[in-house]
Amino acid sequence: MRLSQSFYRTLKEISKDAQIPSHQLMFRAGMIQQLSSGIYNYLPLALRSIRKIENIIREELDSRGCEEVLMPAVVPADLWQETGRWDLYGDLLLRFKDRKGNDYCMAPTHEEVITDMVRRNLKSWKQLPWNLYQIQGKFRDEFRPRYGLMRGREFIMKDAYSFDLDEDGARRSYWQMYEAYTAIFSRCGVQFRAVDAATGEIGGDMSHEFQVLASSGEDLILSCKSCDYAANIEKATTPRIQLTPDESTFEVVETVDTPGQKTIVEVSSFLGTDPSGFLKSLVYEADSKPVVVLIAGNRDVNESKLQAFLGAGTLRLASDSMVEKTIGILPGYVGPVGLPPEIPVIADLSVGSGINWISGANEADKHIRNVNLGRDFNPSRILDIAFAAAGDTCPRCDEGRLEEHRGIEVGQVFYLGTKYSKLMDCSYLDENGDARPAEMGCYGIGVGRTMAAAIEQNHDENGIIWPVPIAPWEVVVLPLQLNDEAVADTAETIYEGFRLAGIDTVIDDRNERAGFKFKDADLIGYPVQVVLGSRSVAAGKAEVKFRASGEKTEIPLDDVVVTIRDWILERRLGGS
RNA sequence: CGGAAUGUAGCCCAGCGGCUAGGGCACCUGCUUUGGGAGCAGGAGAUCGGAGGUUCGAGUCCUCUCAUUCCGACCA
Numbered sequence A: 001m002r003l004s005q006s007f008y009r010t011l012k013e014i015s016k017d018a019q020i021p022s023h024q025l026m027f028r029a030g031m032i033q034q035l036s037s038g039i040y041n042y043l044p045l046a047l048r049s050i051r052k053i054e055n056i057i058r059e060e061l062d063s064r065g066c067e068e069v070l071m072p073a074v075v076p077a078d079l080w081q082e083t084g085r086w087d088l089y090g091d092l093l094l095r096f097k098d099r100k101g102n103d104y105c106m107a108p109t110h111e112e113v114i115t116d117m118v119r120r121n122l123k124s125w126k127q128l129p130w131n132l133y134q135i136q137g138k139f140r141d142e143f144r145p146r147y148g149l150m151r152g153r154e155f156i157m158k159d160a161y162s163f164d165l166d167e168d169g170a171r172r173s174y175w176q177m178y179e180a181y182t183a184i185f186s187r188c189g190v191q192f193r194a195v196d197a198a199t200g201e202i203g204g205d206m207s208h209e210f211q212v213l214a215s216s217g218e219d220l221i222l223s224c225k226s227c228d229y230a231a232n233i234e235k236a237t238t239p240r241i242q243l244t245p246d247e248s249t250f251e252v253v254e255t256v257d258t259p260g261q262k263t264i265v266e267v268s269s270f271l272g273t274d275p276s277g278f279l280k281s282l283v284y285e286a287d288s289k290p291v292v293v294l295i296a297g298n299r300d301v302n303e304s305k306l307q308a309f310l311g312a313g314t315l316r317l318a319s320d321s322m323v324e325k326t327i328g329i330l331p332g333y334v335g336p337v338g339l340p341p342e343i344p345v346i347a348d349l350s351v352g353s354g355i356n357w358i359s360g361a362n363e364a365d366k367h368i369r370n371v372n373l374g375r376d377f378n379p380s381r382i383l384d385i386a387f388a389a390a391g392d393t394c395p396r397c398d399e400g401r402l403e404e405h406r407g408i409e410v411g412q413v414f415y416l417g418t419k420y421s422k423l424m425d426c427s428y429l430d431e432n433g434d435a436r437p438a439e440m441g442c443y444g445i446g447v448g449r450t451m452a453a454a455i456e457q458n459h460d461e462n463g464i465i466w467p468v469p470i471a472p473w474e475v476v477v478l479p480l481q482l483n484d485e486a487v488a489d490t491a492e493t494i495y496e497g498f499r500l501a502g503i504d505t506v507i508d509d510r511n512e513r514a515g516f517k518f519k520d521a522d523l524i525g526y527p528v529q530v531v532l533g534s535r536s537v538a539a540g541k542a543e544v545k546f547r548a549s550g551e552k553t554e555i556p557l558d559d560v561v562v563t564i565r566d567w568i569l570e571r572r573l574g575g576s
Numbered sequence B: 001c002g003g004a005a006u007g008u009a010g011c012c013c014a015g016c017g018g019c020u021a022g023g024g025c026a027c028c029u030g031c032u033u034u035g036g037g038a039g040c041a042g043g044a045g046a047u048c049g050g051a052g053g054u055u056c057g058a059g060u061c062c063u064c065u066c067a068u069u070c071c072g073a074c075c076a
Helices: A021-028 A044-062 A077-083 A111-121 A167-187 A264-271 A303-310 A320-327 A349-353 A419-423 A447-457 A485-500 A514-524 A534-538 A560-572
Strands: A032-036 A039-042 A074-076 A094-097 A103-106 A130-139 A154-164 A192-196 A206-213 A219-224 A230-232 A254-257 A279-286 A289-296 A315-317 A345-348 A357-360 A366-371 A381-383 A402-417 A427-429 A435-437 A439-446 A475-479 A505-507 A528-532 A541-546 A552-556
Touching (some): A044 A130, A044 A447, A206 A219, A206 A447, A528 A534
Parallel strands (some): A192 A230
Antiparallel strands (some): A032 A039
């Protein structure tokens, strides 16, 4: 590519809307343009990197027996109604009508479409397993798009779906994809960590996220310093706690007046106690039915864990009026003692860690002291439903402490089971002629986000430092004095040599000053700069600068193409 | 959904109710320069997000609206 003919343009200034390095650099390097909130044009440089990431994905998946398909972005509502997600998915799903008034959506994910596609073809046990994937634009009407391509509304995603005969097969498919993802992200040149993850609304019971570690990440990861445990905070389990308190230490229950004091902070400050001695009592609505949740005052309820345990389609804190109607008292004074017997009570493990709790009295302006598990209240279940936190004991090795990191989720793998295949009747006949639903898994990679995450991890004050496997271009040839015929001719010869050698090369043949070209080359982040100036060309040398190390070296003009070609080829396939 | 801020040339930003709306970057012309985003001179480019209103006079004040960005979102 000749820069004199290229569409691209770099900028010196950044928009104040660009908050993080990857967004700022993509903006300055002329890789993306914002068209609307969370919606971007991908300009040539960005698309070249994206295509390379896509091809790495294709190579790793195809070599593992996956097949690529392409499904529509616009999907009729009836498929989504079959699984109930038309109603459950909420505002993230962009819905609209066609000219005939029929409902459609922009697909945010494709479980319904792929399951429909597969059920039309699937007949016999002899056909499975299948693993189908696509790379395609998705649309999710995010409540808060931000950070450029990091959280867009329209974004490029690779989504794959596996169909197996049984659970064993599905788990094999799952771990095969886990390995594929490890290979893919290694090749893309990002530092990442696979962590235990929550499954969320998509369903299923096993999931890992691939998190690129970066301070700008939106996700919180907890990992053990002593063992290999790592989990998203949405999923991380809290420390095991002993549940047999000594009843001889229980004190007598006592009611205290706490006029106007409702929150834990207010009451604990009013009573001069620490929030950790407080038993927090929350009323949730799970599928519109009330549930009381008890938890230590210094812990927070992890609603995704709670929802998973309850198996509820929807879960939210009950409104004040709902609490008053079902419990008979306003929030702030709810407690575990004397609740209506028909309301289920679920306690977090932390409730077993303390004695002589302070709680609401189920009476206005009153709390009670010395409330104890077993003597004063008996929850129907005691479960791990709290957020783990940095400093907790590791739930796996019981030795190390958890520490907190920020991560960018670039991929996630799910074991789905038969949730979709049952709801949509995607089944096959087994050896006995019995119909059985396929066991499914689904697997996503945010392609644009992977590119952004790579920039987030690989840049300096001068610009991007592309890992070779995903660099838009591998080499830039920089003739510094175009009016020097020897320089211009040599540059053309070397440029052509790289092209013939199959190296992705640009020549900066713009009539610009040297400094201008250097700044641009550093900003764009070409892994190798081949600099040709009058002096060095006259001496029969090219100056070569490696962007990542900053190392500069001189190479005889006759050798430069071969030497740099070999350097590129060694790195083109990336890590692992 | 709640709160806040911002919309002025392709990009980044100034602009006190008062004359013909400024600057930097980028762009065009000429001269000069030519190894880390050069200099000088000249030039083109804006219905100041949109609609109403107040006023002798509105980019500036008021109302509505649209858009973008940031913070927060039930913890009793």
